[in-house]
Amino acid sequence: MLFDMICKEISIEEIDLTNETFRISEEIVSAPLRMSMREVGQLNPVLLLEGKHTYRLICGFRRLYALRQLSASHVFARIVEERDRDLSGIFNLAFWDNLSHRQLDPLEKARALYKLRNNFGVSNNVIIKNYLPLMDLSPHKQVLHIYNMMHTSNQGLRNRFKAGHLTLSSMEYLAAMPASSQASIASGLEGIRLSAGLQKKFFSLLRDLAAKNGIEPEVPFKDPEVLSILNDAGLSPFQRGEKVFALLYRWRYPRLTQAEERFFERKKSLELPGSIRIVPAPYFEVPDLRVEFNAPDAERFREMAAELFEASQTPELDGLFKVI
Amino acid sequence: MIPYKPERILVQKESWQDTVTSEILGRLPDVEVRTVKDSEIRPMEPSAVSTVQSRNKNTLVLMRYPGSFLKRCQGSGADTCCNYYVVSCVWNCHLDCTYCVLQSYLSSRALIVCTNFEDLINEVRETLANSPKRIFRIGTGELADSLAQDPITGFSRRLVSFFAGLANGFLELKTKSDCIANLEGLDHRGHTIVSWSVNSKRICRTEEEKAPTLEKRLAAALQCQKWGYKLGFHFDPLIYYDGWERDYREAVKEIFHTLDPDRVVWVSLGALRFPPHLIDYVKERFPESKIPYGEFIPGHHGKLRYFRPIREEMYRNMISWILAEAPRVTVYLCMESFPVWKNSFGRESCSATFVRDQLDKAVCSR
Incomplete structure (x- = not known):
């Protein structure tokens, strides 16, 4: 034992509830924990640091919150005295307590890493070597850098991440942006939802457009066309996401998008039935077209071949080969 | 140009027996030298799949290459290929152009010289002797700049003299450098083409920062012209940006107003293309470069290329500007498809045989 184990009941009023020096948990509201407390009471003591006039909470933020919700006046606690350890050593207690019984989510990892470095003076090298592997993170400087930025990232983005609306890689990308960009993008993202697969492409387009045009990455969100999509109440958040993505894609690849649109229009002008598919070569790299149809019998085959023959006699067909 | 000066030299044990080694070390008397084992060398070969990235270009490695030196150019996979051969006795380049494929292609960052x-x-002698009726155009500029390290290697003097004695062999020294001193006074007999990779002044300034300016490259070309060498130019990579037309047209004019157009045997055009993963290298190593933000699509061999109309627009314009200045010069495209050749030149005849014959004729007749 490195410190005396003193356990006693402490009045919740004696605990400085505003002090979150040792907090790691991102979410302290836990309905199952509250239910458990209500049914069988507090099973494990919280860990408190004894101060001159008040106690500081080291471990047990969720337990204490649940007790307060149940209007409890006292909490069963183990007391640590500051003379027992330095503050980083005390934070280690919170760290290991959390690590011993659950997986930290990415924002909790970010919070712990940020505190180790910025509040408790643990060196980058020690964090990278000792702490990142404990959290299943690669022991690299860049990883630490990203997680530190994630901890200080915009609250709106953090909320979207917690809600599962942003992937970890999207969050990492957004966290690296200046605060003002994060705020604007968080606000822009409010009206849209992007599938995990689309997020990578979406943010990649934002990044490319910013670098290409020498603008901040949030600028596209201020464009009137984007705003009109974001404000279109007739669309679902996912539909808005797809439409904004399509617009960004068009800005990033203007000539390719125009060619695709021309092809679509000219194909439409041939007035072929939908069962006959005409497909251009990928990215129009060669002018070839591929024609496909399925025919269940000879009669249907003849019908579609006749449709194709009719289309082949129109000048619109030539246009299809001159899309670019 | 910033000359290449290594901080250390690693010499493979067997390489100590080669004259090239003693000559190179003699030119770098004050550089630390260490003998290394084969096991340290093997991962550096171009064919090695390796993550050896620790040694930087300040390390010069002198080693023997056990494989075949003479290879067909990688463009041979394209629809219309010029049938070019390459020999690579130096791997890597210190000029660090932003778009250079070598930064992701080679397994080692060290500069390697085969001794x-x-x-x-x-x-080369044996291969050419086995096909005496065939013309071989052979270049050394695939895995390195042909002349940027020549002050240290001195390879150009050996190669030029050797090719002078080959009836069916023509050497192309392809460079961005102005390191031409070794070419003076050689009896090349018209079998060496000194060619420059050129670009618009803006691209030279922003993406080829360590290479000599266009003016310096042309001054070197002029000197080579005076020494009787045939000349070539490669607008490769052509890079698309707002205002490219004015800048590239100016570069074309500058070339042909500086040099005698009749001494220029060929000009090649190649729009920027690269393996997809190179984009991440460029973004990381050269964050100011705008190159990664072009309108690229995955094309031939999975490489990223400009969308076809962009390439054709560049080629069409470049061809007309070049032929306006030098009507007899042979212009060709590097690693392009039939449709692009056809749309760029406005003619049907663009088979590989046609292109090969044109280039063979150009090199033999000038």
Whole structure:
């Protein structure tokens, strides 16, 4: 034992509830924990640091919150005295307590890493070597850098991440942006939802457009066309996401998008039935077209071949080969 | 140009027996030298799949290459290929152009010089002797700049003299440098083409920062012209940006107003293309570069290329500007498809045989 184990009941009023020096948990509201407390009471003591006039909470933020919700006046606690350890050593207690019984989510990892470095003076090298592997993170400087930025990232983005609306890689990308960009993008993202697969492409387009045009990455969100999509109440958040993505894609690849649109229009002008598919070569790299149809019998085959023959006699067909 | 000066030299044990080694070390008397084992060398070969990235270009490695030196150019996979051959006795380049494929292609960042030069010479001699009726155009600029390290290697003097004696062999020294001193006074007999990779002044300034300016490259070309060498130019990579037309047209004019157009045997055009993963290298190493933000699509061999109309627009314009200045010069495209050749030149005849014959004729007749 490195410190005396003193356990006693402490009045919740004696605990400085505003002090979150040792907090790691991102979410302290836990309905199952509250239910458990209500049914069988507090099973494990919280860990408190004894101060001159008040106690500081080291471990047990969720337990204490649940007790307060149940209007409890006292909490069963183990007391640590500051003379027992330095503050980083005390934070280690919170760290290991959390690590011993659950997986930290990415924002909790970010919070712990940020505190180790910025509040408790643990060196980058020690964090990278000792702490990142404990959290299943690669022991690299860049990883630490990203997680530190994630901890200080915009609250709106953090909320979207917690809600599962942003992937970890999207969050990492957004966290690296200046605060003002994060705020604007968080606000822009409010009206849209992007599938995990689309997020990578979406943010990649934002990044490319910013670098290409020498603008901040949030600028596209201020464009009137984007705003009109974001404000279109007739669309679902996912539909808005797809439409904004399509617009960004068009800005990033203007000539390719125009060619695709021309092809679509000219194909439409041939007035072929939908069962006959005409497909251009990928990215129009060669002018070839591929024609496909399925025919269940000879009669249907003849019908579609006749449709194709009719289309082949129109000048619109030539246009299809001159899309670019 | 910033000359290449290594901080350390690693010499493979067997390489100590080669004249090339002693010559190179003699030119770098104050650089630390260490003998290394084969096991340290093997991962550096171009064919090695390796993550050896620790050694930087300040390390010069002198080693023997056990493989074949003479290879067909990688463009041979394209629809219309010019049938070019390459020999690579230096791997890597210190000029660090932002778009350079070598930064992701080679397994080592060290600059490597192959010291078994005699093997290269013998291989070329034998191959050419086996096909005496065929013309071989052979370049050394695939895995390195042909002349940027020449002050240290001195390879150009050996190669030029060797090719002068080959009836069916023509050497192309392809460079961005102005390191031409070794070419003076050689009896090349018209079998060496000194060619420059050129670009618009803006691209030279922003993406080829360590290479000589266009003016300096042309001054070097002018000197080579005075020494009787045939000349070539490669607008490769052509890079698309707002205002490219004005800048590239100016570069074309500058070339042909500086040099005698009749001494220029060929001009090649190649729009920027690269393996997809190179984009991440460029973004990381050269964050100011705008190159990664072009309108690229995955094309031939999975490489990223400009969308076809962009390439054709560039080629069409470049061809007309070049032919306006030098009507007799042979212009060709590098690694392009039939449709692009056809749309760029406005003619049907663009088969590989046609292109090969045109280039062979150009090199033999000038």
